[in-house]
Every structure is written in structure tokens, then in C-alpha cells.
Amino acid sequence: MMKKVATILKDYSTEKIHMNGKVVNLFTHTALEQVSDEMLAMMYEIMPIERQLKAKRYRNKIDKKLCIISYALFVLAMQETFDIYDSYEFTLNEHNKPFLKLFPEIHFNISHCRAGVSCVIADETVGVDIQDIIKYNEKLAAAFCSPKELKVFHNAIDKDLTLTKIWTMKESYFKMLGTGLVEPLTALTAYEVGDFYQKINLRENYVLTVAIKTIRG
Template sequence: MFDIYLLNTDHFLTDIPYLRSLLSIDEWQRVERFKQKIQADKSCIARANLRIILSKYLNINPAKIIFDYNQKGKPFLKDYPHLHFNLSHTDNLIVYGISDHLMGIDIENINKKVKFQELAQRFFCPSEYILMNQINPENEAKLFYTLWTAKEAYLKAIGEGLSGGLDSIELSYNFQNEDVEITSAKIREEWQIKNCKINDNYLVSVAIKSKDELPDNLTIKKFEKY
């Protein structure tokens, strides 16, 4: 089982009082750390809707869900170890991944202009930096974010986050299929990674610990109001 949901935070801004009521005291304290109201609202929307989505799989009240956290701060369900989840957000979009396998997900705005070559040289594996140097400038952003999101999805899946090092997993890119491939032999035996564009602006990558192949075309469900 593997499901991906996408929501637009703009559609939930009027529901903050209700969404806030679903959060634990600890979660609300985390939300209140944001100095800007819009960032606090987005955090509230992300956390509360995670509860709502998970409640559909667990068949319990979303407010009754109890999260535990690993040493790096990744939440998990101690009482439901069979259900794995992850979320990622950028701009006004949030993606959620739900699975019965360990998994991670990442979304990025591929139109964000950064120093691609400089970042690739600093954080990517040498073979990936060479790949970045061989790509046409017009495709540079897509390749960079394809590799970046795939790496971050994997690091989030194993509970490390970016502190685990983007060069801890080596990737290549299949230009014919426009898909990322795992080069690291040991990781390739146990993990699957796929990426897809939501539109011309956003790209999503998922990493799942499974020997079963993921479908070539990932299905992303739009999550609307409850």
C-alpha cells in the first residue's frame, strides 16, 4: 500500500480554529514558535491534516492520535508500527506519503534559482556533479531538483534528514525515461525511488523501502476539505 496526497494550504486558512483543536499541546507549542502568522498557519494546516489523513487508515478520532519522535525529530506511530508516513511542503503546497513500508517524500519548486553547480559540487557525489556539468543549461534545474528531492526523500525515510548527508546515497539519471536511478548497490537492493512533476513548477520524489517496483507514473490524490 502506498498513497500520496497533495493539498493547497490556501484552501484551509479559514479552518484554523478547527484544525488547531486537533493538535496536541506539544504540536501547538511547535506551531507557535513561528514568528510569522502565515508560517504558523501553514504548520497548523500541515500537522492537523496529517492527523485527519492518518485517521482514515486507523479508523480513530484524529485528535486521539499520539505521535512519538526519534532522536532527529521524525514522528512515528508507536502504537501502529505497520503504518508509515512522511510529509513535505514548499510554498503553499503540502504532500503526504502513507505506506505500510518505511518511506519518505519531498517536494520542491523547480523554478527556484540557486547556484546549481556550486551546490552540486558541495553536497552531491562526484559522479552526480559530473552529470550536472554534462547537462544542457535549460535542463539544469530539473536535473538538480530531481536528484536533490530523491536524496532528501531517502534521508527523511531513514529518519536522518539532511544531516545524514546528501552524498550518502549515489544516484544516476535515466534521460530516456526521465527518472532517477539508485547507483549505491546496497541501497538499490532494498529501496525504490520515483519522481514526478505535479506541473511545470513543482516536482515530487518518493523513497520507499521495498523490493517491489513502484509504478512508472505515480498517482497523487488531491486532498480536499474533510
């Protein structure tokens, strides 16, 4: 049986989010500086070989760290939510979105950025995006915002935050669909798709957004 990850990866937070009659379990870890090399080595040992190889390919230390913590947080979420301590065998859809081969009824999604790592688990298709707050500029906004979304910036007090909120809505929405960013982002107005859960942390400089299948699309 796999070791309880909560004894290794600490300083994480959990939330039960109620969205459109569904419950989403959200796990977040932002205390990256508290994760020592020894803790990383212990988490690395519980990773399957293909995930270990992926972590090894990262040349940047922070990217390797985020890769390892992402998997550990997923395992922790499975242990804490479903009391499942087995090894996890993954399969991919045609767009390379991972699913659990032995637990097809469990849906999950993982995201990370420089601020931290997040993982969501639910009994319905779900997507999550955590993003460092993006610096606003007109060309970037025009590249992925719809005409309706661009109008929002006219009265926005904090354009950086507004841009990041829109981006994470779109990212989590397409991650929920499991298709990747397959249509022109400017053709989709995020706040017309449905309801999202958003968490804004200005102290740690990130926005986190969750989307679930019950969103209209």
C-alpha cells in the same frame, strides 16, 4: 471521536503508489490560498497541545499555516486510509523522527514547502519531500551532488529541475531512513540507491519525491 478532517481541509489529492511490491498512500494539498483563517482555526483545534505550541512559535504567517495544514493532512490521511479517528500519540527515535506510539505498524512522513504540503502513509518505512523548484548554481550543486550527478548537468535541458529532482531524492531517502542527513551528500549518488516515485508539477513549481524502505541502501 475526532471530527472528519475532509470536511475542513478540501482541495487535496490522493494517489496510491505501487513501489517494489508495496503500496504507498500519498496525500497532497497545494491550494494554500483556499485555506481561510476560519479553516485554520478549526484545524488548529484538533492539534495536540505540543503541536499547537509549535505552530505558535512561528512568526511568519505562511510557516504557521504550513505547520497547521501539515498536521491536518496527516490526520486526514490516517482517517481516509485506516479509518482511525483517535487522537495520535507520537514518540521519537534517536534522530527525532516521529512514530505513532499506539500504531507502530503504520509508517508516515510529512513534507511541506511554499507550494504545498504532502503526507505519505505505508506499512513500510517511507519518506517524502516536496520542494519548490531550486534555482541552479554551480556552488550549490557541488555542495550536495556526487561527481556522477554533476556530470548529468552537462546535458541537462533544465538544470533547475535536474537539481531539484536530485535534492528531493536525497532528502526523501534520508527521511525514509530516519537518520537525518548524516553522511556527506556528495558521497551518495541518488539514482544508484534504488527506485523513487517522482511527481513534477511545473505549473505549481514543485517536485515531489517518495522513497520506501525496499530501496537498496
